[in-house]
Amino acid sequence: MSKAFVHSHAAHCESGVVSSLLTHAGYPISEAMAFGIGNGLTFAYLPIVKIDGMPLVAYRMPPKSILKTVEKRLGLEVKIKKYSNPQSAREDLIKMVDAGKFVGLQTSVFYLPYFPPEMRFHFNAHNLVVYGKNDTGFLISDPVFEHPVEAEFNALDKARFARGVFAPKGACYTIEKIPERIDLAKAIKKAINRTCNMMLYTPFPWVGLRGIGMMKRAILKLPTYPHKRYASLYLGHIIRMQEEIGTGGGGFRLMYAAFLSECAEVLGREELKTASSMMGEVGDKWRVFALSCSKACKGNEYSVEEIAQKLQECRDSEERVYRFLKGLKL
Amino acid sequence: MKRDEAPQDNIAMYHGGRKALYAVADEGKFEITQSSGWSVEEMATLQAVDEFERLEREAYREFSEGKNSPLGVWMYRRRMSIATLSQCSDFWQWSIKRHLKPDVFKRLSPKKIALYCDIFDITAAELFNPKEPK
Numbered sequence: 050m051s052k053a054f055v056h057s058h059a060a061h062c063e064s065g066v067v068s069s070l071l072t073h074a075g076y077p078i079s080e081a082m083a084f085g086i087g088n089g090l091t092f093a094y095l096p097i098v099k100i101d102g103m104p105l106v107a108y109r110m111p112p113k114s115i116l117k118t119v120e121k122r123l124g125l126e127v128k129i130k131k132y133s134n135p136q137s138a139r140e141d142l143i144k145m146v147d148a149g150k151f152v153g154l155q156t157s158v159f160y161l162p163y164f165p166p167e168m169r170f171h172f173n174a175h176n177l178v179v180y181g182k183n184d185t186g187f188l189i190s191d192p193v194f195e196h197p198v199e200a201e202f203n204a205l206d207k208a209r210f211a212r213g214v215f216a217p218k219g220a221c222y223t224i225e226k227i228p229e230r231i232d233l234a235k236a237i238k239k240a241i242n243r244t245c246n247m248m249l250y251t252p253f254p255w256v257g258l259r260g261i262g263m264m265k266r267a268i269l270k271l272p273t274y275p276h277k278r279y280a281s282l283y284l285g286h287i288i289r290m291q292e293e294i295g296t297g298g299g300g301f302r303l304m305y306a307a308f309l310s311e312c313a314e315v316l317g318r319e320e321l322k323t324a325s326s327m328m329g330e331v332g333d334k335w336r337v338f339a340l341s342c343s344k345a346c347k348g349n350e351y352s353v354e355e356i357a358q359k360l361q362e363c364r365d366s367e368e369r370v371y372r373f374l375k376g377l378k379l
Numbered sequence: 380m381k382r383d384e385a386p387q388d389n390i391a392m393y394h395g396g397r398k399a400l401y402a403v404a405d406e407g408k409f410e411i412t413q414s415s416g417w418s419v420e421e422m423a424t425l426q427a428v429d430e431f432e433r434l435e436r437e438a439y440r441e442f443s444e445g446k447n448s449p450l451g452v453w454m455y456r457r458r459m460s461i462a463t464l465s466q467c468s469d470f471w472q473w474s475i476k477r478h479l480k481p482d483v484f485k486r487l488s489p490k491k492i493a494l495y496c497d498i499f500d501i502t503a504a505e506l507f508n509p510k511e512p513k
Binding site for chain 2: 058059060080081099101102159165167168169170171193194195207211212213214281282285286288289292293294297298299303304306307310322325326329332333336339340343346347
């Protein structure tokens with residue numbers, strides 16, 4: 050494992066780290082593939098869970114789920130460690146790095162010094178890879194950055210021991226073992242079916258296509274709020290969850306399209322290429338939706354019916370993709 | 380989205396950095412494309428930042444009028460809401476709302492003050508006397 054580290058630029062932190070760690074451990078895998086077989090794609094709208102007073106809108110599964118699902122699907126051995134204090138966490142990390150290991154870390158975006166100040170928010174589940182150290186700090190490969198970065202020891206300690214929801218508690222992980230034979234085709238089939246089932250047939254009203262419907266109804270109710278600012282902040286919040294760094298555009302739908310086109314080659318099924326371009330159109334529709342939300346945020350005249358209509362189009366075209374994929378009987 | 384349709388709005392908050400987007404490359408395959416940002420995303424992020432700054436200025440005004448404790452100023456300056464601060468401190472939201480009152484805040488135990496200092500990464504002197512926001 051003591052070969053040089055090659056940084057690669059990815060769209061999403063968790064799938065990027067999984068892809069990077071696996072590739073360096075001897076099993077080259079793209080980010081989109083890691084995202085796909087990790088069942089990263091979803092939609093969830095949780096009005097009860099608030100982020101700074103706004104309902105939680107998620108286009109992907111909760112943190113750590115990609116890592117854990119990929120581990121299960123490919124039969125890897127991943128060692129996850131948590132610590133009670135920053136000192137032992139730092140010492141342990143130095144030991145691992147000196148042994149030539151590449152280590153995945155869970156951190157808080159707010160405390161990472163190399164993040165632009167405008168983009169620092171309290172999000173505790175940002176993943177990155179530590180691949181070395183120098184006199185002042187650790188050398189970091191942060192997948193969502195174009196080039197490798199650095200963070201001083203103290204700064205990284207703070208980021209690893211941020212408090213609050215998803216508190217990382219110094220969590221770090223390494224891939225210990227990869228099985229000799231991996232049946233990628235089987236993992237792909239399982240993952241696609243699982244994602245389709247979740248999106249189409251979930252019993253929960255706030256997940257999958259039903260969740261999109263719920264968000265649509267919430268948008269239609271926006272004009273009834275007494276504060277005009279609320280509607281604007283609400284729509285801005287949706288855009289941020291969908292387009293801000295780490296989604297690959299269109300709320301992860303474009304990344305999933307990349308996954309499907311890779312699957313077409315692995316499984317040798319041409320139909321998956323059709324599914325891929327269908328999913329690409331879904332991603333574009335989400336971007337159109339974000340654009341119409343942004344016009345409303347800027348204070349222009351807008352109608353919630355028009356925005357809701359755009360959202361309905363996203364929902365309908367997504368449903369077509371999942372039904373198509375189910376019809377393939379993978 | 381085709382590769383040449385990937386937004387290149389050179390948004391200021393990336394500070395010259397670029398992010399990875401997936402777009403259709405030449406042979407109809409999706410590949411990672413570098414984007415210098417999308418103005419839609421920029422608008423949404425800056426809106427969130429502005430909202431915190433607005434709340435911070437308001438909290439500072441109330442603090443200087445003696446209606447609010449300095450806790451509110453630091454909370455919004457560190458981009459937290461009452462809910463976030465409650466999760467970070469393990470105080471109930473209603474206790475934080477109490478701590479926002481000047482009289483209650485003055486009587487807080489050194490232990491609680493130390494916890495707030497730790498969360499905001501400041502000294503006690505700074506906690507009691509926040510500088511005016513820009």
